[in-house]
Amino acid sequence: MDIIEVEGLTKYYKKFLAVDNISFNVREGEFFGLLGPNGAGKTTTIRILTGLLKPSSGNIFVTGIDVRKNSVEVKSNIGIISETANPYLEMSAWDNLMFAGALHSLSREERRKRAEDLLKLLGLYNRRNEKVENFSKGLRKRVAIALALMHDPQVLFLDEPTSGLDVQSSRMIRQFLRKLNENGVTIFLTTHYIEEADSLCDRIGIIKNGKIIAIDSPENLKAQSKKKRTLEISFENTLENIAEEIQKLPNVKLVKKYADKFIIHTDDISETIKELVNFASKKNLRIVSLNTMAPSLEDTFVELTGLSSLELERIEQIGKMRKMKM
Amino acid sequence: MGKNTLSKNIIKSFYIAWKDLRIYYSSPAALMMGLLFPILMFLTFWLGRNLPLSVALPGLAALTVFFGSSSIAVTTLALERAKNTFDTQISMPVPLIFLIIGKTIASCIYGFVITIIPISILALIAKSPTNYFMFLTALTASSLCSSGLGMLLAATAKRVHEAMTPLNIIRIPMMFISGIFLPIESFPRYLQIIAYLMPLTYVVDSLKYSLIMQGTVKSYITDMVALIIFSAVFLVIATKRLNDTLK
Ligand SMILES: Nc1ncnc2c1ncn2[C@@H]1O[C@H](COP(=O)(O)OP(=O)(O)OP(=O)(O)O)[C@@H](O)[C@H]1O
Numbered sequence: 001m002d003i004i005e006v007e008g009l010t011k012y013y014k015k016f017l018a019v020d021n022i023s024f025n026v027r028e029g030e031f032f033g034l035l036g037p038n039g040a041g042k043t044t045t046i047r048i049l050t051g052l053l054k055p056s057s058g059n060i061f062v063t064g065i066d067v068r069k070n071s072v073e074v075k076s077n078i079g080i081i082s083e084t085a086n087p088y089l090e091m092s093a094w095d096n097l098m099f100a101g102a103l104h105s106l107s108r109e110e111r112r113k114r115a116e117d118l119l120k121l122l123g124l125y126n127r128r129n130e131k132v133e134n135f136s137k138g139l140r141k142r143v144a145i146a147l148a149l150m151h152d153p154q155v156l157f158l159d160e161p162t163s164g165l166d167v168q169s170s171r172m173i174r175q176f177l178r179k180l181n182e183n184g185v186t187i188f189l190t191t192h193y194i195e196e197a198d199s200l201c202d203r204i205g206i207i208k209n210g211k212i213i214a215i216d217s218p219e220n221l222k223a224q225s226k227k228k229r230t231l232e233i234s235f236e237n238t239l240e241n242i243a244e245e246i247q248k249l250p251n252v253k254l255v256k257k258y259a260d261k262f263i264i265h266t267d268d269i270s271e272t273i274k275e276l277v278n279f280a281s282k283k284n285l286r287i288v289s290l291n292t293m294a295p296s297l298e299d300t301f302v303e304l305t306g307l308s309s310l311e312l313e314r315i316e317q318i319g320k321m322r323k324m325k326m
Numbered sequence: 327m328g329k330n331t332l333s334k335n336i337i338k339s340f341y342i343a344w345k346d347l348r349i350y351y352s353s354p355a356a357l358m359m360g361l362l363f364p365i366l367m368f369l370t371f372w373l374g375r376n377l378p379l380s381v382a383l384p385g386l387a388a389l390t391v392f393f394g395s396s397s398i399a400v401t402t403l404a405l406e407r408a409k410n411t412f413d414t415q416i417s418m419p420v421p422l423i424f425l426i427i428g429k430t431i432a433s434c435i436y437g438f439v440i441t442i443i444p445i446s447i448l449a450l451i452a453k454s455p456t457n458y459f460m461f462l463t464a465l466t467a468s469s470l471c472s473s474g475l476g477m478l479l480a481a482t483a484k485r486v487h488e489a490m491t492p493l494n495i496i497r498i499p500m501m502f503i504s505g506i507f508l509p510i511e512s513f514p515r516y517l518q519i520i521a522y523l524m525p526l527t528y529v530v531d532s533l534k535y536s537l538i539m540q541g542t543v544k545s546y547i548t549d550m551v552a553l554i555i556f557s558a559v560f561l562v563i564a565t566k567r568l569n570d571t572l573k
């Protein structure tokens with residue numbers, strides 16, 4: 001069964017089209033990531049899927065229930081960690097969890113048992129009676145995760161769970177999510193960290209300007225990249241017109257020279273390598289290095305979203321700065 | 327599935343009320359606003375005229391419960407947004423109307439408690455002919471209605487002052503034509519009509535009857551009905567406005 005079914009989801013803010021007729025499904029037990037640059041529509045999408053925001057049009061079923069008709073029942077089946085949601089700072093971690101448990105109609109024993117387990121798993125048990133006010137950003141995020149998991153939801157939704165956190169907290173949260181997913185919880189997260197999506201997700205949807213422009217496993221997405229057919233070669237000595245000579249070899253599409261390297265786009269990597277070795281020995285050239293360029297998810301992302309790597313880096317920086325201020 | 331039955335939702339409302347009471351009502355700012363402001367207002371306008379304490383009681387009670395409950399209602403709802411806990415709250419499976427009811431219960435309890443203690447003591451000192459059953463009933467209806475007004479104004483506010491400013495714009499003029507300082511009968515006709523469209527007028531009238539036996543049972547019952555209708559309307563509109571913010 002598909003645990004999330006989205007068909008024709010569209011969202012206008014007044015006249016601004018933020019999400020443009022997207023459709024996709026997520027299978028039960030899947031780890032799904034929505035990856036996109038700032039302003040792509042990730043938050044808008046995840047808020048609509050979780051019933052925190054109403055769509056302009058489209059059909060959305062989560063755990064088999066129509067979110068537009070019965071968001072309260074959907075909320076009993078899912079956990080939500082939205083981008084900026086805080087636990088109640090004036091209460092302790094423990095009291096926050098008791099409150100969440102009560103609103104999910106758990107019995108007193110269930111609440112205590114569950115809170116104890118979660119706080120231990122998330123490394124918060126020793127600080128359970130401290131006010132959340134005193135917690136760092138990373139610890140608050142962990143409390144938010146525990147809050148969302150009190151009722152043992154079937155699906156966990158996270159909007160940029162690691163943005164603005166340090167490396168250690170991020171890693172801890174990623175490992176925790178992996179374990180959760182192994183235990184059968186479906187996970188839907190949004191991120192603009194490409195490596196995060198790559199290392200966690202079974203499947204990734206790439207969103208830009210409110211449209212999903214690709215949706216596949218990380219490996220298949222990488223295979224889409226043009227770079228998979230790229231070689232890089234450099235020679236010890238050099239001759240005039242090497243580039244033109246290489247260009248004439250069978251299968252070679254394009255040759256570019258960067259510093260002392262030649263970047264070669266080809267239809268058939270294996271054949272071109274053989275040709276290049278032949279070519280080098282015929283011309284008495286010593287090969288210093290020959291690399292096939294492994295495609296990264298970033299390459300695909302950059303190609304699909306039309307952002308240059310430099311722009312991408314800048315956007316990530318801005319994203320980080322913005323998130324840290326909050 | 328019967329997962330979210332009425333009784334379960336009512337229980338959830340009480341948990342929300344309990345949380346709010348714990349968090350917001352211990353805040354000194356809320357206490358100051360709720361208690362000090364009406365008392366100061368009252369002292370300024372009333373005691374200068376040298377009237378007996380018992381005559382002053384209903385006005386003091388009305389201002390305390392009205393200002394207290396509406397201030398705290400605004401604070402508890404708007405602060406959820408201002409402190410980014412609103413998402414945490416609405417991520418939980420509670421229909422919006424029960425969220426509003428929970429917060430209203432908390433505001434009612436607050437207004438009720440800060441009023442009942444000083445007014446009962448003063449009523450005993452002044453030996454006023456108070457009907458305590460009617461007084462408690464009037465106070466409950468009054469705090470409910472005042473909380474409802476606060477909820478209505480705070481439903482769309484992102485910060486406390488965004489709702490507190492319109493609340494003050496409404497309730498300060500209301501105070502002068504509600505019959506606290508001058509009897510409504512002494513007003514020109516058009517002001518009388520306005521007075522009868524305002525909830526505070528019914529708060530004052532019901533407290534005058536129950537605390538010092540001024541007025542009639544018939545008007546007391548009218549007051550109760552009016553306050554309950556006002557409350558219901560306020561809470562329904564508050565829920566609708568809150569729902570609209572999710573669009
Ligand atoms: N409440 C709103 N009113 C008007 N426009 C909005 C609103 N919320 C978001 N937008 C716009 O909709 C678009 C999508 O925003 P959204 O927050 O979904 O993007 P995002 O992918 O989550 O971005 P980020 O990486 O910055 O979190 C943006 O252009 C944003 O400016």
Ligand SMILES: [Mg+2]
Nearest residue numbers: 042043044083
């Ligand atoms: Mg976002």
